[in-house]
Amino acid sequence: MGPLIANGYIDPAWNNVIALLVGIAFGYILEASGFSSSRKLAGVFYGYDFVVLRVFMTAVMVAMIGLIYFSYMGWIDLGEIFILPTFMTSIIVGGIIMGLGFVLGGYCPGTSFTGVAIGKLDAVFFTGGLYLGIFIFSMIFPWVEKIYYGGEQGPVTVMETFGISRGLFAFLFVIATLMAFFVASIVKKKVKNIEL
Amino acid sequence: MQTIKEDRSNQYINPYFGGVLLGLLLLITIFITGRGLGASGAVKSTVVATVERVAPAYAQDHGYLKKFISDDQHPMNNWLVFETVGIFIGAFLSGLFAGRVKKFRVEHSPKISVKTRIIFATLGGMLFGFGSQFGRGCTSGAALSGTATFATAGLLSMAMIFGGGYLFAYFFRKLWI
Numbered sequence: 494m495g496p497l498i499a500n501g502y503i504d505p506a507w508n509n510v511i512a513l514l515v516g517i518a519f520g521y522i523l524e525a526s527g528f529s530s531s532r533k534l535a536g537v538f539y540g541y542d543f544v545v546l547r548v549f550m551t552a553v554m555v556a557m558i559g560l561i562y563f564s565y566m567g568w569i570d571l572g573e574i575f576i577l578p579t580f581m582t583s584i585i586v587g588g589i590i591m592g593l594g595f596v597l598g599g600y601c602p603g604t605s606f607t608g609v610a611i612g613k614l615d616a617v618f619f620t621g622g623l624y625l626g627i628f629i630f631s632m633i634f635p636w637v638e639k640i641y642y643g644g645e646q647g648p649v650t651v652m653e654t655f656g657i658s659r660g661l662f663a664f665l666f667v668i669a670t671l672m673a674f675f676v677a678s679i680v681k682k683k684v685k686n687i688e689l
Numbered sequence: 690m691q692t693i694k695e696d697r698s699n700q701y702i703n704p705y706f707g708g709v710l711l712g713l714l715l716l717i718t719i720f721i722t723g724r725g726l727g728a729s730g731a732v733k734s735t736v737v738a739t740v741e742r743v744a745p746a747y748a749q750d751h752g753y754l755k756k757f758i759s760d761d762q763h764p765m766n767n768w769l770v771f772e773t774v775g776i777f778i779g780a781f782l783s784g785l786f787a788g789r790v791k792k793f794r795v796e797h798s799p800k801i802s803v804k805t806r807i808i809f810a811t812l813g814g815m816l817f818g819f820g821s822q823f824g825r826g827c828t829s830g831a832a833l834s835g836t837a838t839f840a841t842a843g844l845l846s847m848a849m850i851f852g853g854g855y856l857f858a859y860f861f862r863k864l865w866i
Contacts, residue, residue: 495723496719509771516771520778529784532796539865547704548704551709552715555712556713575725577835592850592857597857598817600817603726609777610780619814621814631754
C-alpha cells in the first residue's frame, strides 16, 4: 500500500500540509535533543559530547529496521521509494567539504535552523552562509560540472554495491552502530568534560 | 510562599529516545511520501527563487538553476520549503517549553571571541551549503534519509561528512576546546 501518496491513499493536495507537520515534528525532536547548540554538536568531533552520534545512528537504525518490517508486512513497496542517486566523485568531494563546514561552523543545515528558532545569532550567520555557499556553487557551476556529474552510478543501493541482502546489511549496520556507541562511552569518560 | 523556578534550559531528552522518535518520524515520512527528510533543499530553492526573480532569463538559461525551475510551479512551492518552515516552528515550540528561547545571542567557547565565532559560523555555513550541492543533500537528506533507505549514496555521504569532520577537527580544535 505504501508509499501512501504515490498509491492514491492520500490525495497529493495534502503534500504541503504533510510537509509542514513533518517539519514541526522534525524541528521539535532536533531541538529537544540538543541540536540547537553548536557546542554540543561539535562535541562529536572532540569526544566531549556524543549526542549527534547517539541520536543520528539510533534514528537510522530505527528507520532502516522499520522499513524492512513494513516491507515484510506488505505495507510498503520498497521498490517505489526514492533512492538517492550515486555520483561517487561528487559525493566524496561534497561530503568532505561538508565535514569541514561542520567543524568550522558547528552546525549542519537542519540543526542551524533550530538554532535560529531559539535565538542563536551564530546559527543565523551559518544559515546566511548556506545561502551564500549555494549561490556561489550555482555561479561557478560550469567549472565544477565535471565533478558534479563525476562517478555516476544511478540510484544504486547498498545491496547492489556490496552484493548482500537488505537484512544482512541492516544487521551489520546495527552491530557497527552498537560498537560505535560502546567506543563513544569509553572516549567520553577519558575526555575532559566541557562546561557548556 | 516562595516558588523556585528551576532552570531547565540545559536539560534535553535522552539521546536514544530522541533517536527513536527521529527514526519513527523518518519511517512515517517515507511511508507517506516515499521520500525522507531534508534541510539544505529549502535554502537551494530560496537561491533559485531569488535569482529567478532578479534575473529570470539568466536563471532559466543557467546550467544548474534551470534544473530546479518549472513552468507550472514556483521554486518556493516545494515540499522541502514547507517542511523547513515546520522545522522553525517545531524547534521554537520545543525551545519555548524548555526555556531556551531568548533574545538573540552568540554561543561560543569561552576561549574565542564573539567575532571569531561569527566569522567561522559564516564560513562553515558557506562550505556546508557549497558541499551539499555536490552531495545532493546534507546530513538530513543525504546522510540520514539516504542511509536509512539503503542508498549507497547515503552511506557514502554519511561516511564523508563525519569522516571529513574528524579529518579537519584537529586543526580547528581551538574553536571548540
